[in-house]
Amino acid sequence: MKTAFTSAALSRRRLLAGAAGLAGLACLPLPGAAQEAAPGAPSWRLRVGTLKFGTLNWLLETIRAEGFDTREGLALESVDFAGGQATTVALQAGDIDLIVSDWLWALRRTQDGERMRFAPFSNALGALMVAADGPVKGLADLKGRKIGVAGGALDKSWLLLRAYYKAQAGTDLAEAAEPVFGAAPLVSEQLALGRVDAVLTFWPYAARLDARGFRRLLDVKEIVRGLGIDPTPPLVGFIWRNAVMTERGGAISAFLRAAASANRVLATDNAAWERLRPLMQAGDDAEFARLRDYYRAGIPGTFGEAGRASCAKLYDVLAQIGGPELVGPNPGFDRSLFGPVGE
Template sequence: MAVMPLARHGMAQTSEPLKVGSLKFGTVNWLLDTIAANKIDTREGVRIERLELASNQALTVALQAGSVDMIVSDWLWAMRQRAEGDGLRFRPYSNALGALMVPRDKGIASLADLKGKRLGVAGSALDKSWLLLRAYSRNKLHADLADSAEPVYGAPPLLSEQLRLGRLDGVLTFWNFAARLDAAGYHPLVDMIDVLTELGVTPSPPLVGFVWREALLSTKPEQVAGFFRAVSGANQILKTDDAAWERLRPAMGIGSDAEFERLKEYFRAGIPTPWGTAETQSAERLFGILSELGGPELVGPRTRFDSSLFWVPKA
């Protein structure tokens, strides 16, 4: 990892902090906690000021209002905002995707077995994973899962509980909730990476990342650069150092050793590799699919794919 000269450290440390918004119980806090615990921010000459909020909507409002400099969100939302004139930029946070989780003992071995079943969907009818799974089911079954199964939309924790109570037959959910269900004895019937592969979206592009206004690259360039060096350093620690995870364990809401191990495993698998031309091309392919499936209600009436959204630092 590159280390900034001491003179630059001192200058950056006395400058304005980089204000980062995160969900109160979001997994990005594990990364930020690791940065702080290992003093990577100090080493990289950046002061990080954290603001924890209760919902994704609160995060986007905080960014738009200027209360924070940076949040974690998906690039489709950022691209829609960019099309509306808000010059946002994006850099991947995680490549971890969700999965369709089902009980191991209910005889559900394929999508066809979900016919007539109650299927929980994290989010709404316009959830991106749900739209993609529907397209996948049309390829595999020549039938839309929205018609053959009974979708039930809701928040991930509620859906997980309903699955455990036997009121749902499966749940399409985000990666961290899938990891907890995996630990509780459920298994992934379909992984979203397999869905993307089936739909011709390879390599799988990270969907979630850090989002900020383009002007930040002019007003706080050293802080942005230092922040992403710190992120890279923390990811390297979390990828290889089990002791770092033990330190995080009290804040992870762990219910069992198995849950702890699955969350660690899923997080590590989702640490993104550098974004390049192949990822941009995959993102464009994915944007085209989602535009077709979700229409203007999902992507906005004026949104076109804009590769300049994706920020790649100069070498």
């Protein structure tokens, strides 16, 4: 199993194609769309909800520093929130125009009558981390162990790991092991202290553990492929209310083009990352490099029909194991959430 990301190992062509794919989502005309604005004269304003130390800020800073917002005639306003739930509430209230969240949340809102739209932000899905010299060497060693899980019992990565373990071992990991749920920084520290034997966590925290010498036992991407879902679909993306398309559809398109341009820079230009160091809060050079390389590995590729089909398969797996508590009283996969932005 490959367990290390290095800049040399990343395919320049794949990353550039991925960023171009995101730009392709924004190429179709939208209601209210205008011609490209003259530099320095914004035609569009977009309020983006961000987490204070979230990775979306890395992308937004690159957009501004490289002038991609100006080129697109876009005035970007970042609105910081303390947590993900606060961003979703603000989006539903119309206080902001766009956030980054998982599409399962957006799908449930759509099923409840509040239609949402989605475009990929990252394909990075997190990892199951263990101590390099610890007792867990393979999947079978998880039996009877304590597993720290970033988030709660309905965390998508945890549900996927349970489904994968059951397919491999024939039993539910929630019963075969002892899950310990908590915030990502907390469960990481529990692993460092030896109080849990493995940690299933989000990719930025996996990257930080990697830099500290911990080992990736299993990437969530591998779990998804192991469940027969290929290509690996994005789970996290840009989400906006369908209701804003008439008034701000042009702004959404402009933003997605700017984001694609910024990702092309971040995919290949190490100097651009030096500018982001203060936002990344890396403890040392090793942690900085891991965060950079994990981000690069998660730059989404072209999202088309195959990706939507993978999302549908992923939904079926999550709905089966998560049940109504996860998918709500009106379950069902709505492909319109993932349609091209111009539709």
